[in-house]
Amino acid sequence: MEIKRIAIIVGVVLTGAMPALAQGMFWSFPYATSGYAEGVSDNGVVSGSGDGAGGFFIWTAGGGLEAIGGNPPGNGLGGQGKISNDGARVCGNSTDSVTGLSELSLYEVSTGTWTPMGGIGGSSGAETSSGWSISGDGQSVVGLGWVDGGTAHAVQWDEGVGLYDLGSTVAGQSTRANGADLDGNVVCGWQDGNGRQGAVWVDGVQELIWVEAGVPAQEAFAASDDGEYVTGIGYGDFATPGNAYRYNTVTDVYEVVPNLAVGGEQNMAGAGITAHGSTIVGGTWPLGPASWGKAVIWREGVGTMLLSDYLDEMGVAYPTGYTFNFASDVSSDGRWIIGWGGSGFFADENFVVYVPEPVLFADGFESGTTGEWDLVAP
Numbered sequence: 001m002e003i004k005r006i007a008i009i010v011g012v013v014l015t016g017a018m019p020a021l022a023q024g025m026f027w028s029f030p031y032a033t034s035g036y037a038e039g040v041s042d043n044g045v046v047s048g049s050g051d052g053a054g055g056f057f058i059w060t061a062g063g064g065l066e067a068i069g070g071n072p073p074g075n076g077l078g079g080q081g082k083i084s085n086d087g088a089r090v091c092g093n094s095t096d097s098v099t100g101l102s103e104l105s106l107y108e109v110s111t112g113t114w115t116p117m118g119g120i121g122g123s124s125g126a127e128t129s130s131g132w133s134i135s136g137d138g139q140s141v142v143g144l145g146w147v148d149g150g151t152a153h154a155v156q157w158d159e160g161v162g163l164y165d166l167g168s169t170v171a172g173q174s175t176r177a178n179g180a181d182l183d184g185n186v187v188c189g190w191q192d193g194n195g196r197q198g199a200v201w202v203d204g205v206q207e208l209i210w211v212e213a214g215v216p217a218q219e220a221f222a223a224s225d226d227g228e229y230v231t232g233i234g235y236g237d238f239a240t241p242g243n244a245y246r247y248n249t250v251t252d253v254y255e256v257v258p259n260l261a262v263g264g265e266q267n268m269a270g271a272g273i274t275a276h277g278s279t280i281v282g283g284t285w286p287l288g289p290a291s292w293g294k295a296v297i298w299r300e301g302v303g304t305m306l307l308s309d310y311l312d313e314m315g316v317a318y319p320t321g322y323t324f325n326f327a328s329d330v331s332s333d334g335r336w337i338i339g340w341g342g343s344g345f346f347a348d349e350n351f352v353v354y355v356p357e358p359v360l361f362a363d364g365f366e367s368g369t370t371g372e373w374d375l376v377a378p
Contacts, residue, residue: 024316140184229277231270
């Protein structure tokens, strides 16, 4: 696979007015009025879903919360509310007016409309397919399509092409796509048959991810815009905390993203990754949901640290005693980080932080500027 060069153009927030952001900022809003924050664009538009009630939503610092409808995950439906880099398109689910079934769908922010994209021939309950992620350019949506009532395959919809089956390399076993790169050429997720083994599809061809020979990696959640890296989850046990990972789709090298040296919990996931794969956000947590854990950030050449410590380092102020439980996504330039937190042990709201410090890459361009980035690690 050829490593791509990406032109990054600064966009504007599409909903509401964006306040001037000359310094680090913090916002929060409760689950009860929205759902879970799952995606963030390079211009600070947050997207997410209501987990069985309330539909999908978008949020901006200037415009606040806006319900956008659709069929959120829960009650037998899957999916996530992820967003394109420019904040113009959101993936998720909506109902096909002909079949009455829920399908992988695309939401256009400018028109306020959902478009269902079909399925691959099967259904399960009220669902034929579900949208789990969107490419950075908004031209591809990936997720899950039902082959029959018990088996599902990773699927991909491309602008001008339509929905197609990414298949399974293990007969009779399911797959799902969780993430995509900038243009949809690299897709990541899982393959059943050896647990939910991490998998990538490069130009539609599946590769399984291995920690080492004979040891499968766990599912992958997100891909860098350049398509070179994906990140995912690692499960530990009571004695040994798990580690997240960064997998190089070009060299097929699995790299450990280590858990916290102090306070690392049983499980650790990388949930969001920047354009070049040099920064990963996620969390570490014990038995139970990730919202019971500690949000973390890993930076190449720096290592893993608590998200709160990183925000302190970057001069981002937030409420005294605030708990960052899990970071669910990061914008491609690393300036926006979202997730789940609150004032107690258990997360009960979404947080949004803006980090103004530019991220420097090897060719000297700063994140957020107009220009062409050389896709090499800093």
